[in-house]
Amino acid sequence: MRPKPVILVVIDGLTPAMLEGAIASGGAPTLARLAEHGTYRRATSVFPSLTPVCLSSIATGAHGDVHEIPHLVWYHRRDGRLVEYGSSFGAARAAGIGKTLRDTLVNMNAEHLGVGAVTLFETLADAGLRSAAVNFTAYRGRTVHRSSLPFLGNVLGPERFYFYNLFQSERTGAPLSFRNRSAGTIDAYATAVGRWLVTRDGFDLFVFYLSDYDYASHELGPDRAHDVLGRCDAAVGALADAAGGIDELLERYALVVLSDHGQTPVRHVASLQRHYVDVAGALVCASNRAAHVYALDACALDPRQLAARLDAEPSVELALFREGAEAVARREGEELRFAPRPQGGFHVAGDASLLAHPDAPARAWAALANPNAGDVLVSATAGWEFADLGGGHHLGGGSHGSLVAGDSEVPLLTVGVDGDPRSIVEVAPTVLRHFGIEAPAYVLGRAA
Numbered sequence: 107m108r109p110k111p112v113i114l115v116v117i118d119g120l121t122p123a124m125l126e127g128a129i130a131s132g133g134a135p136t137l138a139r140l141a142e143h144g145t146y147r148r149a150t151s152v153f154p155s156l157t158p159v160c161l162s163s164i165a166t167g168a169h170g171d172v173h174e175i176p177h178l179v180w181y182h183r184r185d186g187r188l189v190e191y192g193s194s195f196g197a198a199r200a201a202g203i204g205k206t207l208r209d210t211l212v213n214m215n216a217e218h219l220g221v222g223a224v225t226l227f228e229t230l231a232d233a234g235l236r237s238a239a240v241n242f243t244a245y246r247g248r249t250v251h252r253s254s255l256p257f258l259g260n261v262l263g264p265e266r267f268y269f270y271n272l273f274q275s276e277r278t279g280a281p282l283s284f285r286n287r288s289a290g291t292i293d294a295y296a297t298a299v300g301r302w303l304v305t306r307d308g309f310d311l312f313v314f315y316l317s318d319y320d321y322a323s324h325e326l327g328p329d330r331a332h333d334v335l336g337r338c339d340a341a342v343g344a345l346a347d348a349a350g351g352i353d354e355l356l357e358r359y360a361l362v363v364l365s366d367h368g369q370t371p372v373r374h375v376a377s378l379q380r381h382y383v384d385v386a387g388a389l390v391c392a393s394n395r396a397a398h399v400y401a402l403d404a405c406a407l408d409p410r411q412l413a414a415r416l417d418a419e420p421s422v423e424l425a426l427f428r429e430g431a432e433a434v435a436r437r438e439g440e441e442l443r444f445a446p447r448p449q450g451g452f453h454v455a456g457d458a459s460l461l462a463h464p465d466a467p468a469r470a471w472a473a474l475a476n477p478n479a480g481d482v483l484v485s486a487t488a489g490w491e492f493a494d495l496g497g498g499h500h501l502g503g504g505s506h507g508s509l510v511a512g513d514s515e516v517p518l519l520t521v522g523v524d525g526d527p528r529s530i531v532e533v534a535p536t537v538l539r540h541f542g543i544e545a546p547a548y549v550l551g552r553a554a
């Protein structure tokens with residue numbers, strides 16, 4: 107029997123506690139119905155737990171060491187410039203609005219996403235299966251699409267590709283996405299496209315990406331965006347309506363519902379740059395609850411010295427760096443050394459409490475092995491956020507990016523799909539297995 111097409115629903119920034127609470131209280135009736143028919147668990151995100159990094163992991167099944175997207179903001183060593191994927195409007199203005207748009211909308215997929223990583227869209231196209239995606243920012247595929255904005259040029263995406271009205275492979279009648287974000291017009295656009303696709307049964311895989319929840323949770327705080335969660339639930343309900351009801355939806359499709367990262371409250375904001383003002387060639391790329399510190403050519407300090415500068419900084423829980431064949435996690439001058447064991451797992455020497463976060467050694471190791479990573483990676487203390495390039499932050503609201511559990515745990519619901527993914531990097535291989543397609547070699551290597 108031909109496997110059912112899969113709908114992969116990604117609700118950006120949704121925490122397990124919010125989803126579990128809404129299911130229990132009746133605040134998410136559609137997702138509750140899906141959960142009755144499927145398997146729910148909490149899963150782990152990647153590090154840094156920031157959307158470009160996470161969506162790249164969901165698309166490819168890889169950590170940052172393979173997909174090479176290191177952060178919302180990072181230093182491109184070969185091009186000798188900053189890349190900013192839109193931490194905030196102020197950060198985009200500081201990096202250059204045109205550059206930020208081009209990096210976010212085009213270059214992340216066309217140039218930055220590692221050539222050793224393979225997206226679901228690419229693998230399925232190679233197997234003769236049809237993919238569709240709406241608003242999903244890690245979209246690299248095999249089909250050429252031309253933008254409605256000529257200066258963006260052509261990109262390679264899934265066969266059916268809808269991206270904030272900038273790329274639309276067919277006319278769906280969906281409304282303009284950017285009319286009024288806080289009123290939900292971006293997800294309304296995604297929902298209109300989704301309804302159109304389900305009505306036509308036009309895919310083997312449909313990645314349905316809802317971004318408004320994260321936006322609201324940043325503003326209101328991680329446990330307050332009930333209204334937007336209700337809207338996300340209704341968006342999934344709209345797909346069910348297009349199929350003729352929940353039972354018909356489940357008859358026709360398998361579903362995976364997850365978020366890309368969590369969120370935690372922001373009570374204090376810090377700037378890390380002040381620790382390096384006297385160091386030529388030390389560059390801080392900070393946003394949300396993670397940062398990279400780069401030692402450019404002129405920098406006289408080594409990674410250990412750069413990390414030690416943060417020993418007394420309350421916003422820094424961990425400064426991580428590589429030293430020889432090992433990695434070091436440093437907190438207030440205390441150190442833990444770790445490295446992967448040949449037989450699997452990690453060798454850890456020192457105070458293990460330093461890395462007592464979900465799957466922390468593997469996530470930190472992969473983040474440090476990202477060729478675009480800084481020489482020091484910084485994970486924020488609970489309650490703290492780092493100001494971005496434009497001084498932006500979410501004081502009084504929510505944020506994410508660190509190794510702590512609240513930023514790192516995600517809800518993950520599978521319906522009609524075999525397997526028990528426990529990390530967002532296990533979603534792509536789970537979907538491929540559903541279609542009888544072998545996962546990329548880097549996934550098989552990780553499992554062995």
Ligand SMILES: [Zn+2]
Binds near residue numbers: 119320321324506
């Ligand atoms: Zn966010």
